[in-house]
Amino acid sequence: MANRPPRQGLNGNDVDFDTTWQILERAFLEIHTKNASQLSFEELYRNAYKIVLKKKGDALYNKVAEFEHRWLGDTIRVRIVKLLSAPFLFNDDIGRTLATSAERRAGGEGVLKALKQAWEDHQVCMSMLTDVLMYMDRVYCTDHRQPSIFAKSMGLFRDQILRTPVRQGEDNLITILTRIILDQIAMDRDGEAIDRYLIKSNVYMLEGLYESEQEVEDEKLYLREFEESFLQKSAQFYREEGERLLKESDAGTYCHHAKRRIDEESDRCRSTLSESTAPKIQRVVEDELIRNKMKGLIEMDSGVLYMVDNDKFNELHLVFDLEARVDPRKPELTKALQQIIADMGAKINEAAVATSQAPPQAAPAPEDGEGDKSKGKQDKQINQQTQAALKWVADILDLKDRFDKIWEISFGRDQTIQTALTRSMSENINSFGRSSEYISLFIDDHMKKGIRDKTDQEVDAILEKAIVLLRYLQDKDYFETYYKKHLCKRLLLKKSQSTDVEKQMIARMKMELGNSFTLKLEAMFKDISLSEDLTRGYREHVAGLGDADRKRVDLTVSVLTSMTWPLEAFRSANEDDGETRAQIIFPPALDLVRQGFERYYSEKHSGRKLTWQTSMGEVDIKALFKNKSGQMRIHEVSCSTYAALILLLFNDRQPDDQLSLEEIEAQTNIPMQSLKRTLQALAVAPKTRFLSKEPMSRDVNPGDKFSLNDDYLPKTVKIKVGVVSAGNKVEGDRERKETEKRNNDSRGFVIEAAVVRLMKTRKELAHAQLLNETISVLSSRFKPDVNMIKKRIESLIEREYLERMEDAPVPSYKYVA
Amino acid sequence: MASTNPPTEYITLVSSDDYSFVIRRSAACISPAIKRMLDPANGFIESQTNTCRLDNINGLVLEKVCEYLYYNEKHKDAKDVADMDLPMELVLELLMAADYLNGMFCI
Structure with a gap:
C-alpha cells in the first residue's frame, strides 16, 4: 500500500458525480x-471533497442550493402557511375586527412558534451541512467568490419562507409576521399578557437575516422590514393616546402616564424587540407624547399654572423631567413659567398702583383691620401709600420665594430655568416705575420699626431680602437717590433703630454694588458722628466760658456736607428756590447761640461756610400752663424750630394780643407755605392748640389773626407738636417728577463722563460701538436711554470735546484733546 | 451501538488499511475537519464512537499525521520551532492528507 501511486486520488475517474450526490442528498x-x-461525517466529507477535487464544486454548490430551495419551499413553508388563520391574511384594520384579541393572540402565537421552530431547525441543519461541506466552502466558494453555503441558505430561507406570497396574490410571511408582532405589542400596551420570549425569538431571526448575501450590517431584515412599521405604528398609537389623554385627564396624570410609557417602551425593547430600537422608539414616544403635546399640556386647565397655584411640586417635577428629555432648554416650560411670573407680577404691580391711588377715605376700614398702626387722620393717606409700598415689596418677595421653592424642589436647581426666572423677576420689578422707591421704603420701614425685637438672624434675613430685590433692579441710581433721602431723614430725625444694622446694610450694598455706590452713604454716617463730637465739643466750650448762664439755650447741631446730603428732599415740596435764601429772623436768645456756635466752628475749621437749615430743626421748650384748678404746671413742648419761633413771639404778650398772619411772617421771615402749615399745627390740631385763630376754620388764610389760647389744657407732661415731614413716605406725583428730572439730569452728567472717558482712551470710535460700550460701562448703575446718549454726544460735539470723522466708512467720532 | 458518551480524552483514528491510532483528542482537533467530525453538537456517528475512519489516508501517512499533530500541539506556544523531519518519499501524500484534513499547511 505504501507504493500506491498518490496520483490516484487526484485524477480518480472513478468519481461519478450523480452517484456521489445521491449519497449526499440522502x-x-x-x-x-x-x-x-x-x-458518518467522514464519508460525507470525503464525498464532497472528491467532487470539489474533480472541479465539480459549482455543480455541488448548485445542487445543495436547489435542495434547500425545495426543502424550504415545499416542506417548511407549506407547514407554516397551514397555520395562518383568516385574520392574519388581511390588513390589520379588517383583520382585527374578525377575531377577538384572545383568538388573535393564540393564532399569532401559533404562527410565531412555527416560524421560530423553522428558523432554529434551519440554523442547526445548515451548521451541520456547512461542516460537512467545509471543503467546498474553503476551496470552491473562496476561489469563485461565492457566498458561503450557510449565507446562501440563509438567503434561501429569507426568500422561500419570508418573501414568497403565502398564496397567489396575497401578502408574504414577513408582512404577516410584522403584523402579528405589532398586534401583540398593541395588546401588550393595552395590558394583556403576551409571550415576549416568542416574539424575541422571531426578532432574533429578523436580525440574523440580511437583504443580500453580503450580509451588510444595516441591511438586516429587522431594520428593513420591521422597525419602520413598528415606529410608524407606535407613533400613531401614541399620537392618538396623547390626544385622548389631553382631553380626558388632568396634566398630572398625563405626566405620570407619559413617563410610564417611556419606561415601558424601553423595557419592551429589551425584553421583546431589539436593544437597537430603544433610542428610536424613545424618540417616537417623546415626540408624540411630549414634544408635540407639551404646549397643550402646559396650557391645560390642570396645567402648569394650576400646579404652581396649588404647589404641585411632584407634577411640576414631572413636567420638567418630561420636557428635559426632549429639549435641554425646556422652551415650553420656561415660556409658561415666565408668563405666569409676568402675570403674577403684573397683578402685584397693578394692586400697588391701585392701592396708592385710591382715595384715602375709600380704604380706611381694611387698613385699620390689617392692624395698621396709623394714628390721626392726617397720617392715613401717607400710611396708605407706604402700606402699598410695603405690600408690594412683600408680594414680590413672596413671588420670588415661591418660585425659588419650586425651582429647588421640582426643577432640580436647573440652570436654564433659573436664568429665565431671574429675567422674569427682573422684568417685573423694572417694569414697575416705583420699584426703586418702594424698595428703599421697605428698608426704611424695617430700619425704623421692623427690626425691633428681632434676632440678628431675622434682621440678617430682612437685609438679605432687600439685597435680593436690589440685585434685580436696573436703575440703581434711582434707588441711590431714594435711599439717600430716606437715610437722611432717618439719621437727622433719629428714627433709626440701630446704627449697627444701618451699617450692615451699607456694607452689604457695598459688596453687591461696589464702592462708588455707597461712598456718599458712608459720608453721611461720618458727618453724623462728626456732628456728635462737635456738639460735645461746643458744650464743653460753653461750659468752659465760666458764666453758667442757666437761661442759655442748649444746642445740638448736625453739620452736613452740602454735596452729600439730599437736603432738597426736605425743601422741595414746601418752598420755592427764591424763598430759601431769605434769612430767618431769630429771637435774641436763639441768635446768641447761633452766633456763638458759628464763631466756635470757624475757629476750628476756617474757610467753611455754615448755612442754617432752619426748616429741619427741632426745639424743646419748657412752658407754664394753668390747669383746671388754676395751678401752674410745667410742660415740655417738643416742636419744630418754626413752631418754636412762632410760640416765642407770643411769649411776652398778653393773652388778648393778636398777631395777623402777615405780622408773623414779617417778624420771623418764615416762608409762607411752611408758616401756614406750622400755624395749622399750632392752631387747628386739637391736641396741640396753643393758639386760637380768627376766624375758626381749618385752613390758614391771609388776614387770619392768632392769639394765645388760654383754654388750652395739655393732658400730658410732654407734648409733641405734629412735626411736618417726619416720616418717609411715598412721593406725590409732583415730587416724583422732580426726582425723575433731577435723576435724569444727573444721568446726563454720568453719561457724558462715561463717553468722554471712553473716547479719551480710545481716541476714535464708531457710533454703534460707542453706544454699546457706554451702555455696558453704565449697566451696573442704570440702563441708559439710547436717545439720551445720542443727545449727550451731540452736546459734547457742540462743546468740542468730540468731532465727527468725515472720511470714516461708518459714522464715527474722534476725541478732541 | 456505541453510547452517546461524553467526550473522552483519547480518540481513535483509523487508516484506510485498518491501522488504528489512539491519540489525544486535543491533538486530533487541531485539524478542523476532525474537530467537526467529533463535534457532539452535530451528532454524527464519529462523535458517538469517538472513532474517525479516514478512508483515503493509509497507515503510513496517518502515522506521520499523528506525529505531526502531537508535534504541533507540543510546540503550539513556542517560537522558532524547527520543522519536523519528514521522509521525502511521503511528502506529496502528506500534502494531500493535510489538504483533506483542512488547513494543515505548516509542514
Missing part, C-alpha cells in the same frame, strides 16, 4: 429530518 434529507446519528 444524507442531507436525514439531517433535515433529524436523523443524523447514523451518518
Whole structure:
C-alpha cells in the first residue's frame, strides 16, 4: 500500500458525480429530518471533497442550493402557511375586527412558534451541512467568490419562507409576521399578557437575516422590514393616546402616564424587540407624547399654572423631567413659567398702583383691620401709600420665594430655568416705575420699626431680602437717590433703630454694588458722628466760658456736607428756590447761640461756610400752663424750630394780643407755605392748640389773626407738636417728577463722563460701538436711554470735546484733546 | 451501538488499511475537519464512537499525521520551532492528507 501511486486520488475517474450526490442528498434529507446519528461525517466529507477535487464544486454548490430551495419551499413553508388563520391574511384594520384579541393572540402565537421552530431547525441543519461541506466552502466558494453555503441558505430561507406570497396574490410571511408582532405589542400596551420570549425569538431571526448575501450590517431584515412599521405604528398609537389623554385627564396624570410609557417602551425593547430600537422608539414616544403635546399640556386647565397655584411640586417635577428629555432648554416650560411670573407680577404691580391711588377715605376700614398702626387722620393717606409700598415689596418677595421653592424642589436647581426666572423677576420689578422707591421704603420701614425685637438672624434675613430685590433692579441710581433721602431723614430725625444694622446694610450694598455706590452713604454716617463730637465739643466750650448762664439755650447741631446730603428732599415740596435764601429772623436768645456756635466752628475749621437749615430743626421748650384748678404746671413742648419761633413771639404778650398772619411772617421771615402749615399745627390740631385763630376754620388764610389760647389744657407732661415731614413716605406725583428730572439730569452728567472717558482712551470710535460700550460701562448703575446718549454726544460735539470723522466708512467720532 | 458518551480524552483514528491510532483528542482537533467530525453538537456517528475512519489516508501517512499533530500541539506556544523531519518519499501524500484534513499547511 505504501507504493500506491498518490496520483490516484487526484485524477480518480472513478468519481461519478450523480452517484456521489445521491449519497449526499440522502444524507442531507436525514439531517433535515433529524436523523443524523447514523451518518458518518467522514464519508460525507470525503464525498464532497472528491467532487470539489474533480472541479465539480459549482455543480455541488448548485445542487445543495436547489435542495434547500425545495426543502424550504415545499416542506417548511407549506407547514407554516397551514397555520395562518383568516385574520392574519388581511390588513390589520379588517383583520382585527374578525377575531377577538384572545383568538388573535393564540393564532399569532401559533404562527410565531412555527416560524421560530423553522428558523432554529434551519440554523442547526445548515451548521451541520456547512461542516460537512467545509471543503467546498474553503476551496470552491473562496476561489469563485461565492457566498458561503450557510449565507446562501440563509438567503434561501429569507426568500422561500419570508418573501414568497403565502398564496397567489396575497401578502408574504414577513408582512404577516410584522403584523402579528405589532398586534401583540398593541395588546401588550393595552395590558394583556403576551409571550415576549416568542416574539424575541422571531426578532432574533429578523436580525440574523440580511437583504443580500453580503450580509451588510444595516441591511438586516429587522431594520428593513420591521422597525419602520413598528415606529410608524407606535407613533400613531401614541399620537392618538396623547390626544385622548389631553382631553380626558388632568396634566398630572398625563405626566405620570407619559413617563410610564417611556419606561415601558424601553423595557419592551429589551425584553421583546431589539436593544437597537430603544433610542428610536424613545424618540417616537417623546415626540408624540411630549414634544408635540407639551404646549397643550402646559396650557391645560390642570396645567402648569394650576400646579404652581396649588404647589404641585411632584407634577411640576414631572413636567420638567418630561420636557428635559426632549429639549435641554425646556422652551415650553420656561415660556409658561415666565408668563405666569409676568402675570403674577403684573397683578402685584397693578394692586400697588391701585392701592396708592385710591382715595384715602375709600380704604380706611381694611387698613385699620390689617392692624395698621396709623394714628390721626392726617397720617392715613401717607400710611396708605407706604402700606402699598410695603405690600408690594412683600408680594414680590413672596413671588420670588415661591418660585425659588419650586425651582429647588421640582426643577432640580436647573440652570436654564433659573436664568429665565431671574429675567422674569427682573422684568417685573423694572417694569414697575416705583420699584426703586418702594424698595428703599421697605428698608426704611424695617430700619425704623421692623427690626425691633428681632434676632440678628431675622434682621440678617430682612437685609438679605432687600439685597435680593436690589440685585434685580436696573436703575440703581434711582434707588441711590431714594435711599439717600430716606437715610437722611432717618439719621437727622433719629428714627433709626440701630446704627449697627444701618451699617450692615451699607456694607452689604457695598459688596453687591461696589464702592462708588455707597461712598456718599458712608459720608453721611461720618458727618453724623462728626456732628456728635462737635456738639460735645461746643458744650464743653460753653461750659468752659465760666458764666453758667442757666437761661442759655442748649444746642445740638448736625453739620452736613452740602454735596452729600439730599437736603432738597426736605425743601422741595414746601418752598420755592427764591424763598430759601431769605434769612430767618431769630429771637435774641436763639441768635446768641447761633452766633456763638458759628464763631466756635470757624475757629476750628476756617474757610467753611455754615448755612442754617432752619426748616429741619427741632426745639424743646419748657412752658407754664394753668390747669383746671388754676395751678401752674410745667410742660415740655417738643416742636419744630418754626413752631418754636412762632410760640416765642407770643411769649411776652398778653393773652388778648393778636398777631395777623402777615405780622408773623414779617417778624420771623418764615416762608409762607411752611408758616401756614406750622400755624395749622399750632392752631387747628386739637391736641396741640396753643393758639386760637380768627376766624375758626381749618385752613390758614391771609388776614387770619392768632392769639394765645388760654383754654388750652395739655393732658400730658410732654407734648409733641405734629412735626411736618417726619416720616418717609411715598412721593406725590409732583415730587416724583422732580426726582425723575433731577435723576435724569444727573444721568446726563454720568453719561457724558462715561463717553468722554471712553473716547479719551480710545481716541476714535464708531457710533454703534460707542453706544454699546457706554451702555455696558453704565449697566451696573442704570440702563441708559439710547436717545439720551445720542443727545449727550451731540452736546459734547457742540462743546468740542468730540468731532465727527468725515472720511470714516461708518459714522464715527474722534476725541478732541 | 456505541453510547452517546461524553467526550473522552483519547480518540481513535483509523487508516484506510485498518491501522488504528489512539491519540489525544486535543491533538486530533487541531485539524478542523476532525474537530467537526467529533463535534457532539452535530451528532454524527464519529462523535458517538469517538472513532474517525479516514478512508483515503493509509497507515503510513496517518502515522506521520499523528506525529505531526502531537508535534504541533507540543510546540503550539513556542517560537522558532524547527520543522519536523519528514521522509521525502511521503511528502506529496502528506500534502494531500493535510489538504483533506483542512488547513494543515505548516509542514
